[in-house]
Amino acid sequence: MPAADAAPRRVLVVDDSRMQRRILSAQLARSGYEVIEAGNAEEALAICAVNAPDIVLSDWMMPGMSGLDFCRAFREMPRKGYGYFVLLTSKTDKNEVAQGLESGADDFLAKPISGEELRARLSAGERILTMERQLQEKNRLLSSALGELQGLYDVIDRDLTEACKLQQSLVRERYRSFGTAQVSLMLRPSGHVGGDLVGFFPINAHRVALFGLDVAGHGITSALMTARLAGYLSGATPEQNIALVPASYGHCDARPPAELAAYLNRLVLAEMQTDSYFTLIYADVDLVSGRVELVQAGHPYPAIQRASGAVEYLGDGGLPVGLIEGAEYETVTARLNPGDRLFLMSDGITEAAAADANLLGEERLAEIIEAAAGLRGEAFLNAVYEKIDRFAGGELADDVSGVLFEFDEMRGLLA
Secondary structure, three states, rough: OOOOOOOOOOEEEEEOOHHHHHHHHHHHHHHEEEEEEEEEHHHHHHHHHHOOEEEEEOOOOOOOOOHHHHHHHHOOOOOOOOOOOEEOOOOHHHHHHHHOOOOOOOOOEEEEOOOHHHHHHHHHHHHHHHHHHHHHHHHHHHHHHHHHHHHHHHHHHHHHHHHHHHHHHHHOEEEOOOEEEEEEEEEEEOOOOEEEEEEEEEEOOOOEEEEEEOOOOOOHHHHHHHHHHHOOOOOOOOHHOOOOOHHHHHHHHEEEEHHHHHHHHHHHHHOOOOOOOEEEEEEEEOOOOOOOEEEEEEEEOOOEOOOOOOEEEOOOOOOOEEOOOOOOEEEEEEEOOOOOEEEEEOOHHHHEEEOOOOOOOHHHHHHHHHOOOOOOOHHHHHHHHHHHHHOOOOOOOEEEEEEEEOOOOOOOOOO
């Protein structure tokens, strides 16, 4: 029976017997259906093309096109929703019934037709049509929701693309020569925006500071915290740079690396009011003597590549910044000789994972650095990145960043 609050289902009765059509039509009308009649399959197809029925009751054996052929043609017709097709037949052979189902029939009614059985079969058809229409409505709503989500995603994607440009602009200078040395930077987020940041700034005419930091997590939250931290270590505004302190005769000095890490730790815990923390590598390098003082606060071990090509790692680890109140940090010292270089990298490099889940690690990274011993500056950084990306199968899951300091022959000091 059609639902009382829904439009009546349209039923097409197809039979070459006028009497049989009248009997079926009367039964259907009493049950609340809208009934259309056709005396043959050809007439029925013309009706279906103009006024598609919800349910078809068709005799199997008719002159001209049979009910079976009509069913096949009915299934090939374009229509918005599903049409439930019932064959009326006296056939009971299993092979013939299977043939009817393969031709697209949903059900069978044996002649002579019982009113109770007709109502039962149509009730089954009603349930299928109701479920099909409910599914259509749900699909429509889902498509509409997906369309809205796609629109929102497009807006967010455009915003994130612009945010990526802004984040890249935090690294104002990717290369600088200091006369006795040169610094090159690499910053490649794994997504639109990331939590890595690298940079450098002059401390005075004889010293330069290098840093890399990695905010825990990915995405917008990490990027916002990275932007905040960039202001603390900005070379563009030395008066706001917390690493720098005034010295005598108007010169600048810098906090010892371990003291800077402790200061940042207190600052983050007291002012930022966030659960985020970050790892830090910060080095104070003397451009004349090659002396390096650095702090490793949870960041991967920095590497020194000697002029011979050999690679050695510095540091003993250390706690991340902003994680534990009162954390203590240690300053590590080293010396660069002419021809040596210092490479500070994020864990996106050392923890790059291959398809078998094995991590790159310090040993493989040393091999990559040694293989690139003849390259300098950006060419070196690009070669390292390409080999790491190849190791990970082009699926780097974390941001990749690095600072390369190359100590050359002493050709004079920065003016």
